[in-house]
Amino acid sequence: MQAQMEHTQVDSPPKEVPENSPQKKHETLEEMLSRHRKEIAQLQNKEVALKKAAAKGSKAEQKAKKKQVEDDISQLSSKLKESHAEELASLGYNNSNDKEKEKSNLDNLVKAIAGVSVASQGDPSKPSKTVKRREKRAQQEAAREQRIQEEQSNMVSDRMVENEKLERKLEPLGLMVNEIKPDGHCLYRAVEDQLSLLSGGSSPYTYQELREMVAAYMRKHAPDFLPFFLSDNMKEMDSDNSLSERFEKYCREIESTAAWGGQLELGALTHCLRNHIMIFSGSFPDVEMGKEYKSDSGVTSSNPSIMLSYHKHAFGLGEHYNSIVPNVI
Structure with missing residues (x-):
């Protein structure tokens, strides 16, 4: 049977507004x-x-x-x-x-x-x-x-x-990128998408609940995160606020805004969910988080890995995370 590829239509930009409008x-x-x-x-x-x-x-x-x-x-x-x-x-x-x-x-x-x-x-x-x-x-x-x-x-x-x-990295593994909305919540939405995939239904947590879990975990285990938080926020060292106050502000932003998530939040997520997280990238070496939760049985185990992709150049206004899913033909 001959398959015909549908041409993807892209709308043209809005017509130019007349000079006298x-x-x-x-x-x-x-x-x-x-x-x-x-x-x-x-x-x-x-x-x-x-x-x-x-x-x-x-x-x-x-x-x-x-x-x-x-x-x-x-x-x-x-x-x-x-x-x-x-x-x-x-x-x-x-x-x-x-x-x-x-x-x-x-x-x-x-x-x-x-x-x-x-x-x-x-x-x-x-x-x-x-x-x-x-x-x-x-x-x-x-x-x-x-x-x-x-x-x-x-x-x-x-x-x-x-x-x-x-x-080229994902194809031999039978994997592909599932695009996630670039709205500042991309890390949490990508994890939510993975949890839906792994559960075979809806995710046990929404992206907002994941944000709240991360903030609560980071507060509870502040000594584990403060050294990394400090190194990432050296430019604020001249602030009148104490380190603990700045860290609390950071946690509030995690749970109540669309603040972009990165390495610290990934570290908290892997412990909150007790899941191994694999982050693929076309610009950097792949990164593993929570190796202690990794199963030797791989994706067929009762505790399969969460798979994400990190994109440094996805959009002009910032970095981005997507969800990695099986490439089903």
Whole structure:
């Protein structure tokens, strides 16, 4: 029977708003930057949805579909970057590759964010404190916008290389990536997905319950985590708060916000669940957590391993975790 691969459709970016429309005529820079961030997030969510849809069919079909998704997302990402650069240029910021102009361009963006005309040379007298405060806030916002632009330029190629390496690692094991929503809860959602898979039904814990378990475990076993917490938070050593207060704040953020989870949280999860956790990566060596809970019988045992993947270049705004599942044809 001849199988025909469905072409994965990717919506085109929204049509360009006419120059004389209210949106372009009255949009402030702050509103523009906010919209840019939303459009980047929408593209990331679209990529996750398309990858999920592509994970069907034979291995050859899946590979072809994933390649199509990568190509389409790469094109959309480039178009989005160009569109953002053009819009920023209309406010006095030019995304030039000329290093000599880079500082001037950034200064222009800072002034635009601060509400200072970039075309006006103005009075050379000393700026007021209000203007200084505005420019300081604008400097931070401009630096963030520039980082986003730079990351967009690099993330597509880095992501493709990382994904290809990970696929080559997983394919001989009969495994594949199950995409998880990139919303800050990705580590806990990925573990929840694994628990659902291992139980053959619904997970015994939601991602929010996993967060609360991790925070409670870290509080109870604070001496085990404080040395690592301290090394990861050296930049806050000049804070007026004590180490215990900063650690408590960290635990509160785990249980009550969408704070991204990492090595400390993985260490707590493996003990909370009493499960071995295997983390695959296309950028780094694989990592095992909770080896004392590892069963010699592997995935067929009564206590199989939780399998995750770590992606350094998955998205331009941060790192990401996915769930690793059997590649069933």
